[in-house]
Amino acid sequence: MIRRVKPAFVSLFAAAALSLAGCGQALAAENYVRAPVAATKAKENGLKTAIFAGGCFWGVEAVFSHVKGVKSAVSGYHGGTKRQAKYNIVSSGVTDHVEAVKITYDPAQIRYDQLLRIFFSVVADPTLRNRQGPDTGAQYNAEIIPTSAEQRRVADAYLAQMKRSGTWDKPIVTSVMPAKTFYPAEAYHQNFALKNPRHGYIVRWDAPKVAALEEFYPGVYRASFLRD
Template identity: 40%
Template sequence: MKIVHTLFLITLFLSTSSCLSKNKAEKTVAVQSEQSDVSKKQTLTEAELQQYETAYFASGCFWCVEAIFESVKGVQEVYSGYSGGSEKNPTYKKVAYGLTRHAEAVEVYYDPKAISFTQLVQVFFGSHDPTTINRQGPDQGAQYRSIAFYKSEEEKKIIEDYIAALTAEDVYQGRPIVTEVEKFDVFYKAEEYHQDYERKNPNNSYIQNVSIPRLNRFKKNFASFLKEESH
């Protein structure tokens, strides 16, 4: 996909985004009251996962971000979790209330023969607003900040070059990109009830009003990235 086309889609995504009023406490209550009894997420085995590359991103509520990346062709598995801080073994309660420096993040297992790291970076920037500091939509706090993690100098250059291209094209109309470009250290998988949360809890008010509209905007604007079953 040519970068000009991607920039246009990002602009379109942002122009149709909406910010709903829902505070952190409400979201936490929803989590505590709607833990699903659905069986554990069906995942690939460790041996199967080792066949794929990994990428890590943070761009707001991980319920939304996980669902977006799972809809992308070449992506084999996505886990919700925490990264970007120094505290060991963080819990949702601590992260949600800003008691750590971790952000809600996702671990993406992908097949580089089917999708490139560059394209995953395009998905990342095309599915959230990277100009809001410590906020994504209705979620506020450093735990919802925008971070693109890199594991090599090559990945770092891809991220930085893409940010430079977005800036040069003035995609965000003068608003500076505040995404942190951070060397990946460690990822802590979130509690089981957070995995596939959007699929397990389709009637949750946050899912209905924030997650699903965000996913649908992404699908509409990035149709060429989608798996067949995600159309």
């Protein structure tokens, strides 16, 4: 059920991705899977916010910034304390934060259940705990963080559906977590993929995610980056 996407625009810069500073070190290509269409549809009106934790926040932000209907995407740290919500501390793995992205979206253009499908198709592997891609540690755990009762209802239903679907070869371990404080990350992390398209980590790990989004869901794909 799992397929590997090899997007044409992922260039030879990938060969230089090893041992570069960033959220982690590039090791191998990821697999992407077409997650099932949600049976439970979200019912929301007006602009809404949602939080997704899916490993290094650069890639999470990059994908959602290319989704039509997403109005803003902010990288940051969910949970933990304000005093420790700093990259050099969180990345050490000693805090209670996870790297996350807070998005604002228009449900008239993109529903929450559709965002969940995108997330599990091209952003996060729901069979991994305390790691995503090359990045290991609790700060890189994949988590769904609803900000409303409606989002919680839809997220719970979708995770249950995913577990029944047989789409993944391993057990689903991603959890729905209660919303806590979200702390925006440092300015240099915002729009990182947009500002650093040739960074080795972006080329190796995050550009393929955006390419997979375009291939799987062309109807909601926005070619240009969202600029907050």
